[in-house]
Amino acid sequence: MIVLGIETSCDECSAAVVRDGREILSNVIATQIELHKPYQGVVPELASRLHTEWIAQVVEAAIAQAGLGKGDIDAVAVTSRPGLLGSLLVGVSFAKCFATALHIPFIGIDHIRAHLYASQIENPLEYPYLGVLVSGGHTVICRVESYDKVDVLGTTIDDAIGEAFDKVAKFYDLGFPGGVVIDRLSKSGDPNAFLFPGPTLDRTEHPYDMSYSGLKTAVINQKDKFRNGDAPDTPENIAASFQRQAVGILMRRVRKALKDTGLMRVSAGGGVAANSLLRSELKDLEKGGYTVTFPSLKLCTDNGAMVAGLGYMYLKDGFHDDSSLSASARVSAFKKA
Ligand code: KG4
Ligand code: ZN
Numbered sequence: 001m002i003v004l005g006i007e008t009s010c011d012e013c014s015a016a017v018v019r020d021g022r023e024i025l026s027n028v029i030a031t032q033i034e035l036h037k038p039y040q041g042v043v044p045e046l047a048s049r050l051h052t053e054w055i056a057q058v059v060e061a062a063i064a065q066a067g068l069g070k071g072d073i074d075a076v077a078v079t080s081r082p083g084l085l086g087s088l089l090v091g092v093s094f095a096k097c098f099a100t101a102l103h104i105p106f107i108g109i110d111h112i113r114a115h116l117y118a119s120q121i122e123n124p125l126e127y128p129y130l131g132v133l134v135s136g137g138h139t140v141i142c143r144v145e146s147y148d149k150v151d152v153l154g155t156t157i158d159d160a161i162g163e164a165f166d167k168v169a170k171f172y173d174l175g176f177p178g179g180v181v182i183d184r185l186s187k188s189g190d191p192n193a194f195l196f197p198g199p200t201l202d203r204t205e206h207p208y209d210m211s212y213s214g215l216k217t218a219v220i221n222q223k224d225k226f227r228n229g230d231a232p233d234t235p236e237n238i239a240a241s242f243q244r245q246a247v248g249i250l251m252r253r254v255r256k257a258l259k260d261t262g263l264m265r266v267s268a269g270g271g272v273a274a275n276s277l278l279r280s281e282l283k284d285l286e287k288g289g290y291t292v293t294f295p296s297l298k299l300c301t302d303n304g305a306m307v308a309g310l311g312y313m314y315l316k317d318g319f320h321d322d323s324s325l326s327a328s329a330r331v332s333a334f335k336k337a
Contacts, residue, residue, distance in 0.1 A: 074104060084329065
């Protein structure tokens with residue numbers, strides 16, 4: 001089955017063609033980063049307008065790069081929730097029209113599940129496993145039972161981890177997108193130059209929950225209070241010290257969740273799963289006998305291939321949507337148990 005995957009939930013306009021859920025024939029990602037850069041953040045109205053202008057060409061390019069024609073596509077999968085409503089609507093409307101014109105099925109896909117599924121395309125991992133979903137909008141530790149069944153163990157109670165990266169970078173004018181810049185600057189910084197605090201969240205009823213607003217506030221408003229001796233106050237040192245604690249907050253909960261659940265497999269996904277420190281700390285778990293997978297860098301951030309990959313799983317099991325499919329800005333079926 002050849003599935004066309006469409007992703008327009010935020011600022012990447014992407015389409016991919018994937019055969020049988022595993023073989024990526026094309027994965028075109030037209031990023032709007034340069035156009036949002038002057039505002040140091042994604043401007044929703046601009047994002048949806050650009051998706052409207054680009055979507056047809058992006059889909060055409062994906063089909064052509066796959067060496068196929070429109071008639072070879074068997075089904076369409078499209079991100080329908082959560083995300084920026086105007087942006088989601090462009091993808092959903094396009095997918096519906098495309099599928100209806102070709103008399104093929106289509107299905108709406110949850111963006112968060114797609115991020116969690118992304119690593120399965122390249123490195124299939126046996127269920128169940130501990131899922132670590134880290135993006136600009138979400139921070140979730142969960143038990144993944146199947147492509148469709150996910151039990152949330154912990155989430156951020158305020159800012160998402162990627163949002164914290166982006167806000168710190170914006171405040172210090174380090175560049176956009178913040179996560180990528182902080183990751184790069186950290187490589188030449190001292191992670192102990194500032195000893196930023198992590199949350200004391202040992203609330204027994206929610207032991208896997210996280211918080212990033214305290215760390216963000218400490219880095220932005222109280223930097224000097226946490227300076228370690230006379231460590232130089234450089235962007236590299238601020239970045240490295242922030243990144244150490246941002247990843248530390250997550251990893252402490254991941255380690256606890258692994259211990260408590262007895263799960264021996266871990267898989268990460270989402271834009272922040274591209275972070276080099278997080279990748280190396282997750283990889284370190286292998287020393288303790290755990291199996292760890294994460295997507296290649298291209299499949300961490302928003303892309304159509306993960307949507308086509310997960311879409312294939314639903315379609316193969318007989319699920320599809322009808323013309324009533326709409327877009328939703330909010331997370332629907334991804335709540336804490
Ligand atoms: O998954 P994604 O592309 O979009 C959402 O669904 O949110 O994630 C985007 C987030 C942004 O916050 C970006 O700063 C962050 O992922 N990000 C990174 C890195 N690359 C992207 N954060 C830390 N280190 C990176 N290398
Ligand atoms: Zn995303």
